[in-house]
Amino acid sequence: DIQMTQSPSSLSASVGDRVTITCRASDGISNYLHWYQQKPGKAPKLLIYGASILQSGVPSRFSGSGSGSHFTLTISSLQPEDFGTYYCQQSFNTLLITFGGGTKVEI
């Protein structure tokens, strides 16, 4: 199994702050890494795929980078609506797709 480890597990930041979330894979996964935002009681929403490609309709303050085993999701200027839990997901091994443990963002 490819284990995905996110850090921090939670953070509190202010509106306008730059926020960075890290996702590490237990093995190299090239750029097969995707990011989701989930709000309480809702389904996850795709933000970024292929490590750095912004999904259509997602604000440009969200960006992703990384390759191999180290990835980051950055919110350049945190907005009130950005609260929620963020998950990374790898698809390098499509026969066992795995998610990170999540990072809870509080405003």
Add this chain to the structure above:
Amino acid sequence: QVQLQESGPGLVKPAQTLSLTCGVSGGSISSGAEYWTWIRQHPGKALEWIGFIYHSGSPYYNPSLKSRTIISVDTSKNQLSLRLNSVTAADTAMYFCARMRRDGSNYFFDYWGQGILVTVSS
């Protein structure tokens, strides 16, 4: 705009079979290169991939659930189904269906249902 909607019982007794369906609207389940997926989330926990299926192919399952899981598609009804046998309290979770899109060698979930909470209890 593709929409997915899960349905099924919210309460299942231990040792019985959990059966859910996912209706797809706004697109055909049998067109394109998409795969159709079930994912679950235990209360307050992270997401767990259950398995996926292509409309004309074999399903693939999470090895930890493979022995108890059947995923199928009904193209005439444009829906996806999940059956999980011999359930225990550990199967209590929110169950999501999702469309898995392929972009090159990347596979990711771009459309999700709202989810359905299934509780396993006598």
